[in-house]
Amino acid sequence: MSDETHSCHDTACRSGDNGHEAGAVAALARLPGVGSARLAALLRYHTPLDAFSRLVAGRALDGRLGRWFRPDLVAEVRRAARDLDPVVESERLVALDVRATWLGRDDYPTLLAVDPAAPTTVFCRGCFDALSARRVAIIGTRNASTAGLATARELGAALSEHGVTVVSGLARGIDGAAHSGVRASTGEGRAVAVVGSGPDVVYPRRHVELWNWVADHGLLLSEWPPGTPPDAWRFPERNRIIAGLSEVLVVVESRERGGSLITARDALDRGIEVMAVPGSPRVRASLGTNKLLVDGATPATCVDDVLVALGLDHRRAGPVPFDPRPLPVGTQAEVLRACESEPCTLDVIAQRTGLTLSEAALAAARLEHDGWVVEVAGWFEPTRSHFASSPEQWLPGESA
Numbered sequence: 001m002s003d004e005t006h007s008c009h010d011t012a013c014r015s016g017d018n019g020h021e022a023g024a025v026a027a028l029a030r031l032p033g034v035g036s037a038r039l040a041a042l043l044r045y046h047t048p049l050d051a052f053s054r055l056v057a058g059r060a061l062d063g064r065l066g067r068w069f070r071p072d073l074v075a076e077v078r079r080a081a082r083d084l085d086p087v088v089e090s091e092r093l094v095a096l097d098v099r100a101t102w103l104g105r106d107d108y109p110t111l112l113a114v115d116p117a118a119p120t121t122v123f124c125r126g127c128f129d130a131l132s133a134r135r136v137a138i139i140g141t142r143n144a145s146t147a148g149l150a151t152a153r154e155l156g157a158a159l160s161e162h163g164v165t166v167v168s169g170l171a172r173g174i175d176g177a178a179h180s181g182v183r184a185s186t187g188e189g190r191a192v193a194v195v196g197s198g199p200d201v202v203y204p205r206r207h208v209e210l211w212n213w214v215a216d217h218g219l220l221l222s223e224w225p226p227g228t229p230p231d232a233w234r235f236p237e238r239n240r241i242i243a244g245l246s247e248v249l250v251v252v253e254s255r256e257r258g259g260s261l262i263t264a265r266d267a268l269d270r271g272i273e274v275m276a277v278p279g280s281p282r283v284r285a286s287l288g289t290n291k292l293l294v295d296g297a298t299p300a301t302c303v304d305d306v307l308v309a310l311g312l313d314h315r316r317a318g319p320v321p322f323d324p325r326p327l328p329v330g331t332q333a334e335v336l337r338a339c340e341s342e343p344c345t346l347d348v349i350a351q352r353t354g355l356t357l358s359e360a361a362l363a364a365a366r367l368e369h370d371g372w373v374v375e376v377a378g379w380f381e382p383t384r385s386h387f388a389s390s391p392e393q394w395l396p397g398e399s400a
Contacts, residue, residue, distance in 0.1 A: 020049060020086045020087055020090045021047065021048045021049055021086075022048075022089075022090055022093055022099075022100035022101075023085075023086035023087060023088070023089035023090030023091075023092075023093065024047075024048035024049045024051070024052040024086040024089070025043075025048045025100055025102050025121055025225075026086075026089040026090075026092075026093060026100060026121075026123070026225040026226070027052055027081070027084040027085070027086050027089050028042065028043075028048060028051060028052060029120075029121050029224065029225045030080075030084060030225060031055075031077050031080050031081060031084075032076060032077065032080055033073050033076060033077060034077060036119055036120045036121075036223065037068075037120075037374075038068050038069070039120045039121065040103055040120040041065055041068045042061070042065060042068070042069075043102060043103065043104065043120065044104075045061070045062035045064060045065060046061070046062060048086075048102070049086065052081060052084075052086055055074075055077055055078050055081040056078070056081050056082055058078060061074070064342060064343060067343075067376055067377045067379060068376070089225070092226055092227075093123075093226065096125075096199070096200050096226050097125060098123050098124065098125055098199050098200065098226055099123070099124050099125070100121065100122070100123050100225075101121070101122050101124075102120055102121045102122070103118060103120050103121075107128070108122065109122065109128055109131060109245075111131055111244065111245055112241065112244055112245070114325075115240075115241075115244040115270070116269075116270075116325070116371035116383065117240050117244075118244070119223035119241060120223070121223055121224075121225070122221055122222075122223060123198065123199050123221065123222050123223070123224065123225050123226065124199060124219060124220060124221035124222070125199050125215035125219075125220045125221075126214065126215050126216070126217075126218055126219035126220050126221075127218075127219055128219060130165055130190040130191075130192050130218045130219040131165065131192065131219065131245065133163060133164060133165045133188075133189065133190065134163070134164045134165065134247060134310055135164070135165045135166075135167055135192070135245060135246050135247050135248075136159055136164050136165070136166060136167065136246060136247065136248045136249070136250060136306055136310060137166075137167040137168060137242050137243065137245070137246035137248070137249040137250065137263070137267075138152055138155055138156055138159075138166055138167075138168050138174065138175075138178035138250050138252060139168055139169060139174060139175060139178075139242065139249065139250070139251055139252070139260045139263050140152060140173060140174025140175070140251055140252040140253040140254055140258075140260050140285075140289075141173055141174060141253045141254050141255055141258050141260060141285050141288075142171055142172045142173035142174075142175075143173060143255070143285060144173040144174050144177070144252070144253050144285055145253065145283060145285050148173075148174060148177075148252050148253035148277075148279075148285055149173070149174070149177040150177075151252050151253075151277055152174045152175075152177035152178040152181065152252045153177045153178065153180055153181035153184070154181060154303075155178065155181065155250065155252070155300075155303055155306070156168075156177070156178035156179060156180070156181025156182045156185070156191075157181035157182065157184055157185040157187075158181075158185075158303035159182075159187075159189055159303060159306065159307075160181070160182045160185035160187035160188070160189030160190075160191075161185055161186070161187035161189070162187065162189065162303070162307060163187060163188040163189050164189045164307075164310065165189055165190045165191070165192055165218075166178055166179065166181075166182045166189060166190070166191055166192070167192045167193075167194070167242055167245050167246050168191075168192075168193060168194075168242070169193065169194055169195065169196070169235070169238065169239070169242055170193040170194075170195055170207060170210070170211060170214065170220070171196075171204070171235070172204050172206070172207070173253075174252045174253055174260075176207055176210060178252075179191045179193065179210055179214060180210060182218075183210065183213055183217075190217065190218040190219070191213075191214045191217065191218035191219075192214075192218055192219045192220075192221070192245060193211070193214045193218070193219070193220045193221070194221055194222070194238050194241045194242045194245065195211075195220060195221070195222045195238065196222075196230050196231075196234040196235040196237070196238045197222065197224065197228050197229060197230035197231075197234065198222055198224050198225055198226040198227050198228035198229075199215075199220055199221065199222045199226060200226045200227065201226075201227065201228060201229060201230060203230035221241075222238070223237075223238065223241065235259060236259050236262050239259060239262050239263040239266055240263075240266045242263055242266075243263050243266035243267040243269075243270055243272060244266075244270060246267065246272055247272065247273075247310060248272065248273050248274075248275060248306060248309050248310050249263065249264060249267040249272055249273070249274050249275065250275045250276070250277070250300050250306060251263075251264055251274065251275070251276045251277070251288070251289050251292060251297075252277045252289070253277065253279065253285040253286060253288075253289060254276075254285070254286075254287075254288030254289050254292075255284055255285060255287055255288050256284075256287040256288050256291065257288070258288050260288060261288050261291075261292070264276075264292060264297070273298060273309050274292060274297045274298070275297055275298045275299070275300040275305065275306060275309060276289040276290075276292040276293050276297040276298075276299065276300060277289055277299075277300050277301070278290065278293060278299055278301065325370050325371045325372060326370055328367060328370070328372055331353070331355060331359060331360075331362075331363040332363045332366055332367050332372075334353045334355070334363070335349055335353060335355070335360060335363040335364055335367060335373075335380075336367060336372055336373065336382060338352040338353050339373060339380050339381055339382050340382060342381075343376075343379040343380060343381035344379065344380055344381070345378055345379055345380070346360050346361050346364065346378070346380070349364065349380065364380050367380075368380070371383060
């Protein structure tokens with residue numbers, strides 16, 4: 001893709017122009033002890049500005065948040081909140097040309113909305129329309145061989161020539177090589193990067209030019225606000241997003257315990273096809289990919305192999321989300337409905353549904369396994385499809 005093609009001019013897509021609510025979300029995402037799950041719970045019962053103002057002013061949060069925010073945590077969070085300012089955060093987003101969105105908003109990426117581990121917040125540079133094309137993730141080790149780097153570049157370029165968006169992590173090694181291939185291509189395919197730091201914190205520094213190119217001509221996103229450092233734990237954490245945005249995932253090279261295998265597992269958990277490039281058993285960078293092949297991954301020996309795999313699976317094609325979760329029926333549907341209005345214990349579920357305690361427990365366990373509910377300290381509540389504006393859009397009907 002040349003530098004002249006696909007430059008994003010959609011200001012609504014690029015700017016952080018959703019007011020001080022976005023700044024409040026950025027501030028909330030910085031609070032100590034408030035991870036993605038707690039933030040999701042907080043935003044389920046409060047708008048970002050309301051939640052932030054309550055914390056700063058010492059006003060009570062919604063009572064249903066008690067199991068998420070213990071008194072000692074609330075005290076710590078309130079102290080930290082007083083050092084933050086949503087207005088300053090909003091101005092920072094605008095100055096950096098970073099867009100913020102979160103679960104429940106209309107502009108939240110629908111491809112992630114039904115993911116069982118969807119990031120609560122997304123901070124990005126670039127255009128979400130890069131996700132509307134067919135999507136292949138290319139990942140691999142940072143300590144790649146010369147042959148592995150060449151393969152990643154060639155595969156990225158070839159997929160771009162066929163109009164396929166290439167998703168990766170923009171890390172050193174295979175990730176950067178794949179996106180370098182997209183950049184060198186004259187095709188219509190875009191680059192989508194999911195990074196392990198704030199969208200303004202370039203890591204590794206050697207990728208500063210490529211980083212900015214992806215933001216200008218594709219999509220660069222993070223679940224963390226601007227200024228977030230590239231802490232080591234963030235990289236395996238972001239891998240689930242790479243998997244969730246892909247239709248097919250290709251591992252070019254990986255060591256026997258590489259982070260790429262975590263992403264491959266995340267993809268398999270989502271029913272996404274995993275492919276691997278075969279390599280010599282004498283090369284350590286191929287030990288992980290060869291193990292994937294032994295475990296049943298599809299060999300990727302050329303771009304045609306990937307295109308065939310992509311052509312056979314259209315479930316995730318385009319921006320419309322595909323929900324791989326099995327639809328609840330029977331007692332599972334009854335239990336899911338019982339939890340709709342508010343979180344429930346098993347005793348309450350049994351009382352509302354007329355099921356025995358063991359039947360309710362079994363149904364709830366199956367729903368949790370399938371990603372329909374989450375259990376916190378004995379309370380069950382639906383994860384729901386966050387893009388839905390009403391329960392009828394995601395909750396099975398009586399005839400299900």
